Amino acid sequence: MDEKRLLEVKDLRVHFFTDDGVVKAVDGVSFHVDKGETLAVVGESGSGKSVTSLALMRLIPTPPGRIVGGEVLFRGKDGQVRDLTKLSEAEMRRIRGNDIAMIFQEPMTSLNPVYTVGDQIAEAIMLHQGKSRKEAMELAAHMLDLVGIPEPKKRLANYPHQMSGGMRQRVMIAMALSCNPSLLIADEPTTALDVTIQAQILELMKKLQEEIGMSILFITHNLGVVAEMADRVVVMYAGRAVEQADVVPLFKEPLHPYTRGLLHSVPRLDLAAEHKERLEAIPGNVPNPLYLPSGCAFHPRCKHYVEGLCDREIPPLEDAGDGRQVRCVRWRDIREVRA
Amino acid sequence: MNGNHVLLEVRDLKKHFPIRGGVLSRVVGSVKAVDGVSFAIRKGEVLGLVGESGSGKTTVGRTLLRLIEPTGGRILFDGQDITELPKDKLRPYRRRMQIIFQDPFSSLNPRMTVGDIIAEPLIIHGIGKTPEERTERVAELLKLVGLSPDHMRRYPHEFSGGQRQRIGIARALAVAPDFIVADEPVSALDVSIQAQVVNLLQDLKEELGLTLLFIAHDLAVVEYISDRVAVMYLGKVMEIASSKELYRNPKHPYTEALLSAVPIPDPTVKRERIVLQGDIPSPINPPSGCVFRTRCRYALPECAQVVPELKEVSPGHFKACIRDDIL
Numbered sequence: 001m002d003e004k005r006l007l008e009v010k011d012l013r014v015h016f017f018t019d020d021g022v023v024k025a026v027d028g029v030s031f032h033v034d035k036g037e038t039l040a041v042v043g044e045s046g047s048g049k050s051v052t053s054l055a056l057m058r059l060i061p062t063p064p065g066r067i068v069g070g071e072v073l074f075r076g077k078d079g080q081v082r083d084l085t086k087l088s089e090a091e092m093r094r095i096r097g098n099d100i101a102m103i104f105q106e107p108m109t110s111l112n113p114v115y116t117v118g119d120q121i122a123e124a125i126m127l128h129q130g131k132s133r134k135e136a137m138e139l140a141a142h143m144l145d146l147v148g149i150p151e152p153k154k155r156l157a158n159y160p161h162q163m164s165g166g167m168r169q170r171v172m173i174a175m176a177l178s179c180n181p182s183l184l185i186a187d188e189p190t191t192a193l194d195v196t197i198q199a200q201i202l203e204l205m206k207k208l209q210e211e212i213g214m215s216i217l218f219i220t221h222n223l224g225v226v227a228e229m230a231d232r233v234v235v236m237y238a239g240r241a242v243e244q245a246d247v248v249p250l251f252k253e254p255l256h257p258y259t260r261g262l263l264h265s266v267p268r269l270d271l272a273a274e275h276k277e278r279l280e281a282i283p284g285n286v287p288n289p290l291y292l293p294s295g296c297a298f299h300p301r302c303k304h305y306v307e308g309l310c311d312r313e314i315p316p317l318e319d320a321g322d323g324r325q326v327r328c329v330r331w332r333d334i335r336e337v338r339a
Numbered sequence: 340m341n342g343n344h345v346l347l348e349v350r351d352l353k354k355h356f357p358i359r360g361g362v363l364s365r366v367v368g369s370v371k372a373v374d375g376v377s378f379a380i381r382k383g384e385v386l387g388l389v390g391e392s393g394s395g396k397t398t399v400g401r402t403l404l405r406l407i408e409p410t411g412g413r414i415l416f417d418g419q420d421i422t423e424l425p426k427d428k429l430r431p432y433r434r435r436m437q438i439i440f441q442d443p444f445s446s447l448n449p450r451m452t453v454g455d456i457i458a459e460p461l462i463i464h465g466i467g468k469t470p471e472e473r474t475e476r477v478a479e480l481l482k483l484v485g486l487s488p489d490h491m492r493r494y495p496h497e498f499s500g501g502q503r504q505r506i507g508i509a510r511a512l513a514v515a516p517d518f519i520v521a522d523e524p525v526s527a528l529d530v531s532i533q534a535q536v537v538n539l540l541q542d543l544k545e546e547l548g549l550t551l552l553f554i555a556h557d558l559a560v561v562e563y564i565s566d567r568v569a570v571m572y573l574g575k576v577m578e579i580a581s582s583k584e585l586y587r588n589p590k591h592p593y594t595e596a597l598l599s600a601v602p603i604p605d606p607t608v609k610r611e612r613i614v615l616q617g618d619i620p621s622p623i624n625p626p627s628g629c630v631f632r633t634r635c636r637y638a639l640p641e642c643a644q645v646v647p648e649l650k651e652v653s654p655g656h657f658k659a660c661i662r663d664d665i666l
Contacts, residue, residue, distance in 0.1 A: 044529040044530060045529055164618045166618055167618070194391035194392055194619075195391065195558070195600040196391060196596060196597060196600045196615045197391075197618065198600065198602075199599075199602075199612060199614050199615075200615070200616075202602070203612070221530060222602070223530070224602030224604045225602050226604070227603060227604050227606040227608075228602045228603075230606075247606045248606050248607060251605055251607075261531060262530060262531060263604065265530055265533065265534035266530055266533075266534070266559065266604055267559040267560055267562065267563035268559065268603065268604065269558060269559040269586065269598065269601050269603060270603045270605065278538060278541075279534040279538055279563070280534065281531065281532075281534035281535040281537075281538055282532075282534070282535075283535070285501060285502065285532070286499065286531075286532075
């Protein structure tokens with residue numbers, strides 16, 4: 001693996017074996033994260049973005065789910081590259097929290113309501129760093145201070161319900177960063193928060209990334225948040241990565257019709273006052289994962305669909321130059337027409 | 340009817356929820372969810388109501404339909420004061436005022452077919468005498484919201500979120516209302532589906548001449564659909580202006596901060612961001628004077644003294660802030 005590379009996911013497949021059939025939640029997803037960079041994974045519900053992140057941490061509920069193929073290569077703090085899909089549970093436990101930490105959407109349900117926040121942060125520190133309870137508590141207070149919680153020493157004794165949603169997300173971040181992970185997976189970390197609180201949390205994550213130098217895998221459906229946070233972006237649809245690019249070219253010239261549709265369907269506050277065009281909605285619905293359309297899963301909703309071409313085979317992920325990738329057999333034609 | 344005809348007006352609307360405590364469950368305090376809100380909506384107009392959680396925007400929507408009884412203030416619908424109308428007298432107004440809810444999953448009865456769900460308001464209000472007439476009307480409504488009449492015999496769980504929201508819209512339109520409260524109608528939907536529903540509401544508004552109160556926390560969506568926008572914070576209206584004016588030229592410090600907090604989906608746009616410190620205070624014990632002063636970067640000692648009046652700063656543009664020297 002390349003020296004600067006921290007994580008490399010190759011052809012990851014996660015399937016769920018349900019009574020109704022096999023749900024291919026993630027079906028051949030590849031991407032990488034370099035040291036210190038932020039990669040955003042964007043998609044709507046059912047795109048497989050959250051399942052991807054859970055698979056990296058080996059947290060897929062089994063049964064019904066299982067990683068059925070692919071590799072997750074990760075460079076540990078010790079410099080060794082391991083395939084996380086092949087590790088034993090005990091080895092994996094050393095990675096979780098220590099090398100890779102995760103924060104979730106709902107800060108209320110991911111904190112334990114019967115322990116104080118101090119105890120919960122200290123737990124991870126004692127486990128991974130072998131520190132005494134007293135030392136761990138001191139470090140916990142330092143972490144709370146780092147994430148901008150006033151009176152951190154006093155707050156250690158608080159229970160999660162005594163804090164607001166924004167405060168709880170700060171606690172989650174403090175907990176996640178307490179062992180200096182090299183990768184932070186943030187799964188919709190601001191979706192449950194108000195915009196002014198979201199702004200606080202995004203600001204905080206950026207600041208901490210600069211100070212600590214960790215990489216972030218940012219999972220979200222919010223394109224505004226992507227534009228603000230990401231260096232590179234992976235767009236997912238129905239379990240597959242359909243486009244991958246640096247953030248500026250992706251927003252400037254999206255190559256996949258789905259990416260383009262997504263960008264055009266959100267009202268833009270900054271352009272709002274100038275002109276009010278009708279929103280370009282993507283017709284139809286997100287497909288049922290049990291019965292994915294044949295060929296390109298997006299073809300029933302795509303205005304560039306060509307019968308016999310798009311609905312036969314799953315399009316390959318093609319190299320589109322400048323480190324871009326796109327999964328659409330017609331991307332060249334579409335680009336020419338637009339130019 | 341001319342364009343200035345006011346369809347709905349609220350004056351000094353208040354809703355305080357009692358907090359009970361102790362063995363006797365005595366009232367020990369109150370949550371001032373809505374605390375003196377006034378605005379008017381003209382016929383055919385869309386008024387957007389934005390605010391963060393706890394601002395009282397949902398309570399305003401429910402109180403003005405009298406789904407929750409107000410603690411104080413007046414509600415006028417088409418010139419008639421409906422604040423204290425008894426139930427039987429209120430019913431004709433209920434037909435003219437409908438609501439669309441946020442969650443398309445919990446707002447439709449899972450045991451009823453889509454046809455029955457949409458026909459229920461028709462039965463309640465005695466519209467369509469025979470089942471055939473009602474079925475015809477339901478089919479018409481389904482087509483209107485972009486579904487197919489065949490969907491009538493299906494159950495809600497067979498539909499996706501966006502389709503369910505269309506069913507909720509069809510139900511609200513069944514009785515041909517003049518006024519609809521849309522309470523976060525698109526926030527539970529995926530981005531690509533959101534645009535479909537926003538476009539549908541816009542089309543329906545134009546086709547049917549609807550008047551809407553559009554409640555949402557997403558400022559971009561509200562801007563997109565609204566003619567005028569009211570910004571709420573902690574139970575009070577901070578600013579009201581035409582949508583264009585409010586977004587281009589916010590006059591209240593809270594609106595300014597709220598707008599700057601919205602991430603723009605364009606990585607090349609760099610803006611100065613005002614990050615508000617702290618959280619929204621508790622509505623049980625709101626700050627004295629201006630409720631926003633504890634997070635305001637322009638706050639002066641005087642801001643704690645008096646509750647600022649909503650005053651007109653330019654034609655049609657109102658703000659509740661004593662500082663005229665800023666923004």
